[in-house]
Amino acid sequence: MIASFRAENLKTRKRWANWILIGILLAWILLLTYLTLFLVVTLSPKSIQGPVPASVLKRRLFPENFVPTVLGASASIGAAIMLIFGALSTASEFGWLTVQTILIQKPTRATVLGGKLLALAAATLLVSVLMFAAAAVASYAAVTLDGSSSAWPSGEVMLQAFGALLLQLAVWTAFGAFLGIAFRSAAAAIGGGLTYLFVGEALLGSLLRNTPVVKEVLKFLPGINGGAINGAFPVTIRDTAASTQLVSAGRGVVTLLVYLVVFTVFSLLIFQRRDVGGS
């Protein structure tokens, strides 16, 4: 497994597409999540006033709200990026036929996939750290530039938040990897995954959230459960439009762990049994 992990790490590290994805994610957090909002609330004319005063709105970017802000990013752009990352990692092997080059080497199929999943886990850990660090730097910069003061969350909350971030990103990565193995096509895996994420979960989840039958189904979806975990962290400015969570944070954690195991096991089963090449 270690040999496969080392091979996967080399491939992952040297693939530009992976670094571009990480760059997009960090740019989104720094530029869109922090910088744009900071500039809007700082530079907007005083005559234009929303329901929430700019001085209050700005506090969303400060360290006291660092955790909900970074977790909010993980639920949207973070999920999409990690889904693409996971799908590219597995589906490309089929597209380039490198899967057969790998499987002709010594390790078993389970070992090969185990190494790949370990490498994906390591990459997800790295992305989580980078997201956390980027958001922390941006929060610090925002409060410093504003000349205000804001307290950082406690170490315990930060640790829990990091765990929540890592778990959610890991689930979306595993989902992408599973789709890549199931479809054996990067386009189909990414297209299918993003459609599910943005249409299946996000759109239907908000439009039909209060329909009784749909509501029961939504309680089992990964995005809804991730949202429940994120909603459990304290925030000084609660979005008035934010809907109440359908499940508890505890159930959210358990559901996501189940998804992580299910995606991993299903990926292994398909990879183990499926013929490589031929028609």
Add this chain to the structure above:
Amino acid sequence: MAQTLAVETHGLTKRYSTGVLAVNNLDLRVRAGEVYGFLGPNGAGKTTTLRLLSGLLHPTSGTAIVAGAAPGTPASLARLGAMVETPAFYPYLSGRDNLRVVARYGSVPTSRIDPVLKLVDLTDRARYKFKTYSTGMKQRLGVAAALLKAPDLLILDEPTSGLDPQGTIEMRALIKELKQGGRTVLLSSHLLNEVELTCDRVGVIAKGKLVAEGTVDELRARSGGSALLIRATPLDQARRLLEALLKPDQVRVESGALLVSVDPSQAASINRRLVSDGVDVSELRVSEQSLEDVFLELTETPQSPHPNPPPQAGEGNGRPAGGGK
């Protein structure tokens, strides 16, 4: 005396989920230390067989032992180097990095990379990305990857496919070199000339079944052996003479020459008879039946009614009608 077998299959069968029977009850025996040519037209089941032997496909029925163990098991793969269908590597990695990846999967020391790059003459281009490689370089990198483990058994699927003439000659020389040291090479091809020049024994597969096996000479003998090619003037008079001298079905006209199915030792007496009867003989030589003829006969591909005289070994491209990958 029983010979050690590098590959042994019993009733190996593969039917795809689409219903296509690609390999049908195949019994294959490749002896250790030989270069075995696996010959067949496109779609005959060669690549499917090699995928089964490499563990990439699961057989529908039958068994196989490859390098002493079941296909796809670590014990088998540890002694097997293979390039199946096309050399498949990561386009964004250099040739050397691709070999590093393969070496890591196979737990092979990276010190093996330089020697195999040198062997396939890719040392100078090793730092370039795979996507910039020519077809020939890709093929050679595929062979290099297959050799990283210093395998006892090497499986090469159409290794000269897409190569220019110079690349083809170099690849053939490399294959002969690879046989040194007792290594077994199982080589698939639809290029008859290639098999003829590189292989000790040949197995011919058609529609998923092994239809013939033996040395090239054995296969030729099985299909009628050699004949005499005679260019004479006037041709009709020469033909009538020979039909009277021999049996009519032993003489046929092909591309303005007579092809006479007799023992080549009769060449001198036939020449004397023709000349004494006033026939000018401008050419008389032994025409070995090419492997192409044997191949067409064995795989039941319909022959052209007026085929060209069979090329000698080393001539022509040896490609059967409708061939090409």
